[in-house]
Amino acid sequence: MTEMLHLDRVCVGWPGHAPVLRDISLTLHHGERVGLVGPNGAGKSSLFLSIAGVLAPQAGTIRLNGQALRTGQFLPDVALVFQQAEDQLFCPTLAEDVAFGARNMGLEGADLDARVAQALAACGLSALADRPVHQLSGGEKRRACIAGALVMRPALMLLDEPSAALDLRNRRNLIALLGRTNQALVVASHDLELVLELCPRVIVIDQGRICADGPVRQVLGNAGLMAAHGQEVPHSLTPHAPAAHVHLPNPAAGL
Ligand SMILES: Nc1ncnc2c1ncn2[C@@H]1O[C@H](COP(=O)(O)OP(=O)(O)OP(=O)(O)O)[C@@H](O)[C@H]1O
Numbered sequence: 001m002t003e004m005l006h007l008d009r010v011c012v013g014w015p016g017h018a019p020v021l022r023d024i025s026l027t028l029h030h031g032e033r034v035g036l037v038g039p040n041g042a043g044k045s046s047l048f049l050s051i052a053g054v055l056a057p058q059a060g061t062i063r064l065n066g067q068a069l070r071t072g073q074f075l076p077d078v079a080l081v082f083q084q085a086e087d088q089l090f091c092p093t094l095a096e097d098v099a100f101g102a103r104n105m106g107l108e109g110a111d112l113d114a115r116v117a118q119a120l121a122a123c124g125l126s127a128l129a130d131r132p133v134h135q136l137s138g139g140e141k142r143r144a145c146i147a148g149a150l151v152m153r154p155a156l157m158l159l160d161e162p163s164a165a166l167d168l169r170n171r172r173n174l175i176a177l178l179g180r181t182n183q184a185l186v187v188a189s190h191d192l193e194l195v196l197e198l199c200p201r202v203i204v205i206d207q208g209r210i211c212a213d214g215p216v217r218q219v220l221g222n223a224g225l226m227a228a229h230g231q232e233v234p235h236s237l238t239p240h241a242p243a244a245h246v247h248l249p250n251p252a253a254g255l
């Protein structure tokens with residue numbers, strides 16, 4: 001895999017506030033899938049905003065495909081699915097909203113329509129194309145945000161809590177959809193089972209730094225590490241006793 005994204009001693013923070021993350025160094029390769037885990041307020045969303053070129057790093061450099069990233073520039077290779085759908089959706093209808101990123105990339109006419117239709121279909125939203133975005137349910141808004149990222153066919157998708165608000169079937173569809181892509185993904189999530197299924201590698205951030213970066217089963221299966229950072233080992237990595245062997249009462253035998 002070739003290198004796609006490189007962060008070198010990056011300091012992430014909000015103007016007028018102490019840094020949220022300090023000295024963050026990491027490399028992401030084309031097609032790699034990485035989970036980003038950490039407690040509330042650890043800086044997952046802030047880090048995404050810096051990688052997406054929205055929030056300027058306070059120090060350090062971010063390189064995308066070898067080029068230093070300039071905050072504010074349009075990055076067709078990077079699509080951010082916002083944690084709060086309301087921060088992302090703003091067009092009058094769902095179809096127009098999903099079209100926005102692709103239109104920015106210069107697509108128009110039949111090509112644009114086909115892309116939008118495909119992204120809506122992938123997220124199970126075709127029937128709602130003309131619905132005003134503020135009339136979508138919470139889970140529909142979340143899927144609309146994902147469609148708005150997919151439509152760009154970005155080389156890197158940053159997904160901030162993608163399964164939040166999804167019912168179980170739509171969560172399962174999302175895992176299948178993301179599992180089929182060959183794009184690089186960084187998935188910030190408290191849904192550790194989703195991270196476990198999708199991402200061979202996981203990064204844990206807490207208290208301003210990277211606390212772990214490694215194979216997902218090894219990191220999420222480390223009970224001490226998980227507890228130290230406000231997490232729990234996912235249920236499917238927890239050893240289970242075999243189900244008890246129970247004899248049910250047999251009415252025929254008068255028991
Ligand atoms: N616009 C802002 N201005 C100032 N501080 C902010 C702003 N947005 C977030 N913060 C602060 O930055 C820190 C990191 O927040 P961030 O949203 O990145 O955390 P997170 O890891 O995504 O948390 P969660 O799991 O709750 O989504 C928090 O202390 C938060 O209060």
Ligand SMILES: [Mg+2]
Pocket residue numbers: 044045046083160
């Ligand atoms: Mg967040």
